[in-house]
Amino acid sequence: MRLTLVGTGYVGLVAAVCFAKLGHEVIAVDREPVIRGLKENKLTVWEPQLEPELADVYANGLLRFETDIVQASSDTDALMIAVGTPTRSDGHTDLGHIHEVLSHLMQAGTCPPLVIIKSTVPVGTCDELEATLLAAGLHTEVAFNPEFLRQGSAFNDFMEPDRIVFGCQTPQAESLLRQLYEGIEAPVHVCDRRSAELIKYASNAFLAMKISFANMMSDVCEGYGADIRHVMSGVGADQRIGPEFLSAGVGYGGSCFSKDLQSLLTTGKLIGSPLPILESVAKVNNQRIPRMIAKLISLWGNPSGKRLCVLGISFKPNTNDVRDAPFLTLLAQCERHGIEVQAFDPVVRQVGAKSVQLMDSPYAAAAQADAVMIMTEWPQFAELDWPYLLHLMRRPYVLDGRNLLPSPIISQIVDIDGAIYMPVGRPMERSPIPWAGVSSPE
Ligand SMILES: NC(=O)c1ccc[n+]([C@@H]2O[C@H](COP(=O)([O-])OP(=O)(O)OC[C@H]3O[C@@H](n4cnc5c(N)ncnc54)[C@H](O)[C@@H]3O)[C@@H](O)[C@H]2O)c1
Known part of the structure; x- marks a missing residue:
């Protein structure tokens, strides 16, 4: 043809x-x-x-x-x-x-x-x-x-x-x-065409709903000391539900979910059929980055003047797409709180924002940082030399926004004096020795 x-x-x-x-x-x-x-x-x-x-x-x-x-x-x-x-x-x-x-x-x-x-x-x-x-x-x-x-x-x-x-x-x-x-x-x-047009929107809305559901439950897990990974794998094992799109994290992004959800909400309003479930899906997603900022504040106290190392810019791994990436929302909120951002991504080379310094390695991004936050689950981030990366930082605080790091790495992290590992929807882990407030050299 x-x-x-x-x-x-x-x-x-x-x-x-x-x-x-x-x-x-x-x-x-x-x-x-x-x-x-x-x-x-x-x-x-x-x-x-x-x-x-x-x-x-x-x-x-x-x-x-x-x-x-x-x-x-x-x-x-x-x-x-x-x-x-x-x-x-x-x-x-x-x-x-x-x-x-x-x-x-x-x-x-x-x-x-x-x-x-x-x-x-x-x-x-x-x-x-x-x-x-x-x-x-x-x-x-x-x-x-x-x-x-x-x-x-x-x-x-x-x-x-x-x-x-x-x-x-x-x-x-x-x-x-x-x-x-x-x-x-x-x-x-x-x-028919109309049904096909709605299949696409309903599919994306449903997937976004699964993500927001997992994120909503992760907040409950955090409050009660449960582990969202166990909760969602137990839930997703039910064939009627399925295991996909049930990972908690910093929220969905990308060019489709938010846009398609918004479009479907407007479609419903036009005929007087509001879609309250989808309004909540967007609301839960919009709370993800403020929650990460609140976690930073719980570690730092006053965030102004602190330096954050961000690993991952694209909205998901294996793409250079930054459209509607949670990173952009994080960046805007860091700017508002006076937090300086140094970021690294394996493929993204520009984001069109002045308020971030893009670095050419994760270690360069970690230099003198007061915390590191994993925003995108690029698998190579789990293979970094984490003790070395933390040694380069001012404070050994890790916020794993994608629950990416495996247990052996977390053990290495919390072996470092003063280190804190803060995942999503699970209890944080910390070194028994509190942070002594000594900065490593530039
Ligand atoms: N990106 C995804 O993962 C994905 C998945 C499923 C569906 N979609 C849908 O597919 C569509 C395209 O998405 P995308 O991510 O590929 O978009 P995109 O922005 O990456 O690509 C669109 C392309 O169309 C070109 N274009 C626009 N107007 C043109 C014109 N008048 N003449 C010639 N070229 C023109 C642009 O230059 C651009 O290269 C959207 O409707 C999106 O919702 C996207």
Whole structure:
């Protein structure tokens, strides 16, 4: 099949490479600077496997890059749109990028027979887009094919999904969609477009709800001296619940959960159906960083002038994506409290904020710090030389915002005089010898 795919971000680029791997001829379209970067092998998206897989399909001629949407879709079987759909400040979803793509085609008076929306869009959007195209004289079916990949494991998720969802109106559209996914073994769920649009939002809302549930219970565990890891593994062992997305920590982030939750809340309000469970999900998540700051204050007293070493900036491991990362909220709150931040991340090289010093190693980030906080569960953080890292700090305090460190490392930490290890949803551990207030040398 010939597929034109607009938008080469975290979703579009992985999808373009995977469809090319499945044997389709793919033309990927984006704005000029993005396409120039892709042609020069300068990727803005970091994802495991992406570089070699992209190089492979590009070298084989199965994937091309273009900037002109009209030209790229002039002789194609389907046009897939994977552009961003951010939330506006009023809570509504901004469909501007999708409208911009379609406006090029409407101006040119031409459109492929099938437009597949891969971007996450509110219920009713595909109906409206199809009507807009029809009003411009273009007889095109608009189908919805939501994406469920997770950044950090995007290739596996795309090639081995739990399910594929097609929201479409005609057997022709379904048949084209089935051809596109031929070679991927997964249950296919075919339904009307509106239901498919809601499947995507409801899935993300449910996952966010599981995370907030675990975080809510972790507060109770902290109050009563229980261990959230035991509680949630006992809960998740029930097949009706499942073990995934039940880890307590500093809260969810990323470009999807908060945005999609907000969009779904607005969708509900529009028809007078508020979604109180989801309001609470967001509220619990918003309390995570203030709670971490409160823990710092419980250790330090006055936080002003203290230095915090932060390990992990991206919203999750194995991605360079900082959109809506809990780190950004932490940074803003540290600024308000006069806390200086030195941070390290294995792949993030810039965050666009002046109030943080990005360091090129975790040890450099720890220099003269008054505490270290793990914000992202990059596995390599568990392999650091923790006694050495703590030796570089002013005070040996560790806040493990992801419950990442294993017991042998925690034992090494609390062997150090004055050390405190403070996890989430579990009792803290500390050296029997209190901190003597002696700083290590610069
Ligand atoms: N990131 C995820 O993990 C994920 C998972 C599932 C679904 N989604 C959804 O997929 C969509 C895309 O998300 P993303 O994270 O890949 O976004 P992104 O911001 O990484 O990528 C969007 C790309 O679209 C391009 N673009 C925007 N307008 C364009 C136009 N008019 N012409 C050409 N290119 C244009 C941008 O330049 C950018 O490269 C969103 O709706 C998102 O909600 C994202």
